[in-house]
Amino acid sequence: xxxxxxxxxxxxxxxxxxxxxxxxxxxxxxxxxxxxxxxxxxxxxxxxxxxxxxxxxxxxxxxxxxxxxxxxxxxxxxxxxxxxxxxxxxxxxxxxxxxxxxxxxxxxxxxxxxxxxxxxxxxxxxxxxxxxxxxxxxxxxxxxxxxxxxxxxxxxxxxxxxxxxxxxxxxxxxxxxxxxxxxxxxxxxxxxxxxxxxxxxxxxxxxxxxxxxxxx
Amino acid sequence: xxxxxxxxxxxxxxxxxxxxxxxxxxxxxxxxxxxxxxxxxxxxxxxxxxxxxxxxxxxxxxxxxxxxxxxxxxxxxxxxxxxxxxxxxxxxxxxxxxxxxxxxxxxxxxxxxxxxxxxxxxxxxxxxxxxxxxxxxxxxxxxxxxxxxxxxxxxxxxxxxxxxxxxxxxxxxxxxxxxxxxxxxxxxxxxxxxxxxxxxxxxxxxxxxxxxxxxx
Numbered sequence: 001x002x003x004x005x006x007x008x009x010x011x012x013x014x015x016x017x018x019x020x021x022x023x024x025x026x027x028x029x030x031x032x033x034x035x036x037x038x039x040x041x042x043x044x045x046x047x048x049x050x051x052x053x054x055x056x057x058x059x060x061x062x063x064x065x066x067x068x069x070x071x072x073x074x075x076x077x078x079x080x081x082x083x084x085x086x087x088x089x090x091x092x093x094x095x096x097x098x099x100x101x102x103x104x105x106x107x108x109x110x111x112x113x114x115x116x117x118x119x120x121x122x123x124x125x126x127x128x129x130x131x132x133x134x135x136x137x138x139x140x141x142x143x144x145x146x147x148x149x150x151x152x153x154x155x156x157x158x159x160x161x162x163x164x165x166x167x168x169x170x171x172x173x174x175x176x177x178x179x180x181x182x183x184x185x186x187x188x189x190x191x192x193x194x195x196x197x198x199x200x201x202x203x204x205x206x207x208x209x210x211x212x213x214x215x216x
Numbered sequence: 217x218x219x220x221x222x223x224x225x226x227x228x229x230x231x232x233x234x235x236x237x238x239x240x241x242x243x244x245x246x247x248x249x250x251x252x253x254x255x256x257x258x259x260x261x262x263x264x265x266x267x268x269x270x271x272x273x274x275x276x277x278x279x280x281x282x283x284x285x286x287x288x289x290x291x292x293x294x295x296x297x298x299x300x301x302x303x304x305x306x307x308x309x310x311x312x313x314x315x316x317x318x319x320x321x322x323x324x325x326x327x328x329x330x331x332x333x334x335x336x337x338x339x340x341x342x343x344x345x346x347x348x349x350x351x352x353x354x355x356x357x358x359x360x361x362x363x364x365x366x367x368x369x370x371x372x373x374x375x376x377x378x379x380x381x382x383x384x385x386x387x388x389x390x391x392x393x394x395x396x397x398x399x400x401x402x403x404x405x406x407x408x409x410x411x412x413x414x415x416x417x418x419x420x421x422x423x424x425x426x427x428x429x430x431x432x
Contacts, residue, residue: 038256161417166410174390177387177389177392194382204422205422
């Protein structure tokens with residue numbers, strides 16, 4: 001709490017490890033506070049209080065509240081994309097890759113529920129600035145899923161009459177829908193695991209190149 | 217603009233047709249303004265300006281800004297549920313019923329894009345009050361979809377190893393994901409129609425009781 005709350009906003013470019021820890025602490029606090037009060041209703045002083053730092057300290061690391069949110073996105077979506085790409089490379093089949101993506105997306109949500117709420121809630125805020133910023137990263141995330149599906153089409157395991165982008169969007173949306181309603185309902189991790197398994201089964205049955213035989 | 221902006225807040229219970237029109241005009245204006253600026257950043261005076269009424273007029277019909285948003289939800293989700301139930305009753309098979317639900321959810325979005333953004337964006341705001349209020353109506357909407365799937369299981373056209381609630385949640389989420397990314401991307405109605413068709417095909421292939429035959 002050594003910093004003055006009146007210190008003028010500025011941005012440090014290179015940071016020592018201790019400084020990096022404090023930045024992380026502020027981001028983690030912001031995730032909690034945004035999830036609790038929503039982005040718009042949160043004040044910078046709320047984040048400072050949760051992080052146990054002076055208000056001015058926030059401005060040593062971030063330009064403003066928008067910058068805090070953008071940093072959360074940047075940090076988490078990039079990390080998610082890295083994890084996805086590493087895991088996808090370790091799988092042998094398209095079906096396995098898609099199951100792994102589902103587990104990762106819902107698994108992260110399960111372990112970091114506050115974070116999940118920030119990502120889903122705030123991705124949809126109407127701030128034009130945030131939309132412009134978040135969209136390319138989000139599209140990159142969808143692109144990873146779409147490329148797995150396109151690879152499946154090339155190898156013949158995925159039906160060719162569906163757009164990989166459309167399939168990726170509906171997968172993201174379906175998982176997001178499960179996560180949102182799971183959070184609104186009981187939030188029991190066992191139920192989320194069951195949901196992940198059933199979704200993977202549904203989704204693969206829909207995508208697999210064998211024609212669906214409706215027994216009506 | 218005859219009303220005084222200083223008029224004390226009160227709520228009319230029974231309204232004449234002209235009054236009802238004004239209430240509708242305020243709701244329609246609010247849909248536009250919320251979509252543009254987001255709920256939190258919108259002031260009651262912004263809604264009044266868009267609707268062409270004095271600020272005080274808003275308070276003749278609504279307690280506050282929260283009440284305007286709740287009224288939008290109440291009005292639109294109830295209307296959507298009524299339309300769904302009527303259309304579902306007119307279909308002969310589960311597959312048809314599900315295709316109709318998909319068309320209605322995306323069709324409404326296509327015709328009322330501002331409204332779609334309000335419903336998807338604001339359903340996920342972190343206002344506890346809104347969540348508490350919106351959740352029962354939203355669950356009722358999901359319940360309509362789940363009951364179509366459960367009926368399909370009873371008649372044998374839908375596989376029995378998937379929870380109707382889970383299938384309904386992933387359907388809502390998948391459609392929501394398509395609508396959100398469609399709005400972020402080009403917003404071309406033709407693309408949304410193609411997406412609706414492909415999603416219906418994917419989703420039904422996933423749900424149909426014939427076992428998926430993966431040709432790996």
